[in-house]
Amino acid sequence: MSGRHFDEWAIGDRIEHPIRRTVTETDNLLFSTMTHNPQPLHIDAEAAKASEFGRILVNGTFTFSLMVGLSVGETTLGTLVANLGYDELVMPAPVFLGDTLRATSEVTALRESKSRPGAGLVTFRHEALNQRDEVVCRCLRTALVKKRG
Numbered sequence: 001m002s003g004r005h006f007d008e009w010a011i012g013d014r015i016e017h018p019i020r021r022t023v024t025e026t027d028n029l030l031f032s033t034m035t036h037n038p039q040p041l042h043i044d045a046e047a048a049k050a051s052e053f054g055r056i057l058v059n060g061t062f063t064f065s066l067m068v069g070l071s072v073g074e075t076t077l078g079t080l081v082a083n084l085g086y087d088e089l090v091m092p093a094p095v096f097l098g099d100t101l102r103a104t105s106e107v108t109a110l111r112e113s114k115s116r117p118g119a120g121l122v123t124f125r126h127e128a129l130n131q132r133d134e135v136v137c138r139c140l141r142t143a144l145v146k147k148r149g
Helices: 025-034 045-049 060-075
Strands: 014-016 080-090 100-112 119-129 135-146
Touching (some): 014 060, 025 060, 060 080, 060 100, 060 119, 060 135, 100 135
Antiparallel strands (some): 014 100, 080 135, 100 119, 119 135
16 A cells, blocks of 8 residues: 555554564664764673663664554555655654564545645554564654645
C-alpha cells in the first residue's frame, strides 16, 4: 500500500505497519559513527557493560529514525510534500542490540494548508514497540501531504 493523500485520511485512522526490523550491532555502530556520536554507551562494549544497562544501548536517534522510516510506506510514500516537524518525542524504554521493532501510526489532527491549496497537514502519532510490546519511542509528526487530483 502506498501513502495516502490528504483527503483520504480521517482523525483516528490507525495503522499497524507490517514491516518489522531487528536492530543489529552494525546498524547502531554505523549510525553512531555517521552522525559523529561518540557516546560510549553506544559504541564501547566495556563502557556499556559497566553502565546501569550492562550492555550496548542503541542510539536513540537511530530508534527514532527507524520508527519514522517504518511508517512511511503506509502514510506518506509518494504523497509527502514535506515533513514540517516532530513534537513530543519520548523514549520510555531502552532499545538493545537484537531487539525487533515495529511501528504503529494514528492520525491525531488534520488541517487544510493555508499556503498550498493542493495540500493539507496531517499529524500522526507514531509509536515504536519492541518484541515485548513495550513502547520504546513515540512522537507526533506533522506532514504536509498532497491532496488527490
